Amino acid sequence: MTSLVYTINELLRYRGAVGQWSWVLHRITGLGVLLFLVLHVIDTSWAVFYPELYVRAIASYQSPLFTLGEFGLVACVVYHAYNGFRVALIDFRPKWWKHQQRAAYIVLAATAITLVPVFILMFRHVLHFYETAPEVLSLFDVLKEQLPFVAGIAVAVIAAILFSAVTGLILGDKKGSAPKSSKLERFWWSFMRISGVLIIPLVFGHLAMMHVLQGVFDITAQTTVVGTPYINESATAVEFVSSRWGYIVGGIFIWRVYDFALLVLVTIHGFNGLRYVLTDYTMRSNLMRRAAVYLTTIGAVILLVVGGAALLSTVPEGAIQEAEREVQRLYGEAENANTETEVLPLPAETTEAGSGS
Ligand code: HEM
Numbered sequence: 491m492t493s494l495v496y497t498i499n500e501l502l503r504y505r506g507a508v509g510q511w512s513w514v515l516h517r518i519t520g521l522g523v524l525l526f527l528v529l530h531v532i533d534t535s536w537a538v539f540y541p542e543l544y545v546r547a548i549a550s551y552q553s554p555l556f557t558l559g560e561f562g563l564v565a566c567v568v569y570h571a572y573n574g575f576r577v578a579l580i581d582f583r584p585k586w587w588k589h590q591q592r593a594a595y596i597v598l599a600a601t602a603i604t605l606v607p608v609f610i611l612m613f614r615h616v617l618h619f620y621e622t623a624p625e626v627l628s629l630f631d632v633l634k635e636q637l638p639f640v641a642g643i644a645v646a647v648i649a650a651i652l653f654s655a656v657t658g659l660i661l662g663d664k665k666g667s668a669p670k671s672s673k674l675e676r677f678w679w680s681f682m683r684i685s686g687v688l689i690i691p692l693v694f695g696h697l698a699m700m701h702v703l704q705g706v707f708d709i710t711a712q713t714t715v716v717g718t719p720y721i722n723e724s725a726t727a728v729e730f731v732s733s734r735w736g737y738i739v740g741g742i743f744i745w746r747v748y749d750f751a752l753l754v755l756v757t758i759h760g761f762n763g764l765r766y767v768l769t770d771y772t773m774r775s776n777l778m779r780r781a782a783v784y785l786t787t788i789g790a791v792i793l794l795v796v797g798g799a800a801l802l803s804t805v806p807e808g809a810i811q812e813a814e815r816e817v818q819r820l821y822g823e824a825e826n827a828n829t830e831t832e833v834l835p836l837p838a839e840t841t842e843a844g845s846g847s
């Protein structure tokens with residue numbers, strides 16, 4: 491904790507050079523995206539396991555608070571991706587180190603240049619949605635939906651600290667021993683760079699489908715489901731996921747395979763990044779440093795199991811009807827306003843049809 495206060499003090503005292511600010515921004519954006527990922531993977535799994543909860547999760551995504559957060563999320567992903575690419579590239583070629591400062595400015599400029607058109611396209615979807623005078627959840631309801639996640643994260647932190655205390659008691663606690671650099675740490679160093687570069691096309695493709703070609707609001711629109719030839723007849727989020735995960739091209743469930751690659755890479759990269767951050771601020775305490783390792787390892791395993799289980803399952807029969815009933819419960823007798831939405835055109839789909847669900 492004292493190391494965290496020290497870092498903030500030093501940064502403000504010296505007003506940090508661009509390299510130092512980009513390090514802080516890289517850290518904050520990485521942690522922000524990871525927090526979203528934890529909520530996102532758990533609530534996406536509900537499309538299979540608890541359809542009515544998934545309806546409520548997507549209703550939260552379609553509220554003004556999450557719309558604001560969505561712009562922030564996209565900005566975080568774009569900055570972190572470009573800056574991570576800079577770090578990976580310069581580490582790969584040490585003779586380019588002298589260009590660090592210029593490269594940091596290029597990353598900021600490239601982020602701004604990318605975000606202007608992307609934000610305009612995203613804003614068109616938002617305007618389009620609000621023009622139809624839709625019903626949205628109140629801020630109170632949206633915050634209430636997030637409480638189980640806050641409680642879950644708190645329980646995980648407490649469990650990791652207790653587990654670390656018990657390990658310390660059983661195996662003994664050599665105070666002050668710093669983590670040793672090892673082959674394993676060198677592996678993680680390379681993994682962060684290689685996985686980062688592999689994540690770029692996957693996460694940009696995912697965001698292009700969910701924010702640019704279609705918007706978050708189109709998940710519940712009666713329109714073609716992005717990346718498939720199917721129409722979301724019930725205009726429910728559950729049918730949207732079911733169509734994407736049920737779409738087969740050349741004998742392969744292409745969006746399941748895509749999501750699986752994304753899930754594995756971002757989860758391991760993100761939680762290992764969290765371990766770096768936490769161990770930086772817990773150097774002086776063996777108890778907390780061990781807890782950081784337990785927390786990040788258990789967090790990654792849980793997310794991989796939950797996300798993987800959803801990807802291996804099929805949306806059960808009756809789930810779409812259950813989702814329709816939940817929409818009625820949420821918004822009363824009024825039609826889901828977004829159902830009638832006229833959707834912005836999609837580029838022609840050229841893939842062969844598979845089995846929808
Ligand atoms: C989009 C492509 C991405 C690239 C190119 C990228 C690249 C990088 C690189 C090079 C590092 C530095 C590793 C080190 O210091 O050894 C890093 C750290 C990190 N990344 Fe990513 N990353 C990407 C996506 C993500 C995503 C999706 C998440 C969240 C799920 C994430 C979370 C983190 C965190 C928390 C850190 C630790 C930051 C720190 O130590 O200050 N990254 N990333």
Ligand code: HEM
Binds near residue numbers: 756
């Ligand atoms: C608000 C922004 C986002 C929306 C609306 C969104 C939407 C979705 C939807 C509808 C699915 C279900 C399957 C599919 O259609 O492919 C999904 C799955 C997934 N998304 Fe996103 N996504 C967003 C941002 C992100 C980001 C930034 C990441 C990575 C950091 C990400 C990672 C994933 C993963 C790993 C899965 C598979 C989940 C599982 O296995 O249960 N998504 N997303």
